[in-house]
Amino acid sequence: MRWINNWASFGLGIFLSVPLALSGQAAQSLQPPTSAPAMPPAPMAPHAAPRFAVLLDAAHGGSDTGARLTATFLEKDLTLDLSNRLRSMLNARGMPVITTRLSDAMLPPSSRAEIANRTPFAACILIHATATGSGVHLYTSSLAPSAPVKFLPWQTAQSAYVTQSLKLSSDIDSALAHAEIPVTLGRTSLQPMDSFACPAVAVEIAPLQAGGSTKARPVSDESYQREILEALAAAIDQWRNDWGQQP
Secondary structure (H helix, E strand, O other), X not given: OOOOOOHHHOOOOOOEEEOOOOOOOOXXXXXXXXXXXXXXXXXXXXXXXXXXXXXXXXXOEOOEOOOEOOOOOEHHHXXXXXXXXXXXXXXXXXXXXXXXXXXXXXXXXXXXXXXHOOOOOOEEEEEEEOOOOOXXXXXXXXXXXXXXXXXXXXXXXXXXXXXXXXXXXXXXXXXXXXXXXXXXEEEEOXXXXXHOOOOEEEEEEOOEOXXXXXXXXXXXXXXXXXXXXXXXXXXXXXXHHHHHOOO
16 A cells, blocks of 8 residues: 555546435535645534444545556555445445545545545545555554544544544454454554544555465455455444444
């Protein structure tokens, strides 16, 4: 996975088609602004979502290819495919889902954050992939937790959600462990995640290296991908149950 922090290096004006699976409600299309605002509006402080909704952010896209997973397999293509398949799994469980991109389009971090902060999402999952390591790497923001305020600074909005993000990461970790998929936990400074005003976890899928009781499986292995996606769907379903019990 290649972290990209230079927002100015991306082009703008990309049309997004964003599905909204809300009790038969027709899919919606959102279009980011044609130019990045000099000072993006700060997201509101945390508050309870009126309904449980999930954001899926497929990393990279367009000329931003991400990591080269094999000679012919790019990160941008895998993340988009995984995002679409996970969306279908969550929809089947009755969860509303919005994805930041539905095609091979380049989308700057600022626009991804704007989409994430338009709706009070209960879970935001950023999907990445890598050719190194083993199993699944889970990252949460390295920002220090902060108390909710009326308006949150745009580039550090995630600080008010770090505690919830760590709990979401724990649910995902447990589901992957149940599926016997090794997990590496980490914290990092990452845009757009640091600007997300929602519980957020970056999920980076790596090949499965051969071990004592496991055989090597590349990231291109569809059954391996399916096992990871099923674990993610189960974890988000558990998070939904936990979410309903929150005050």
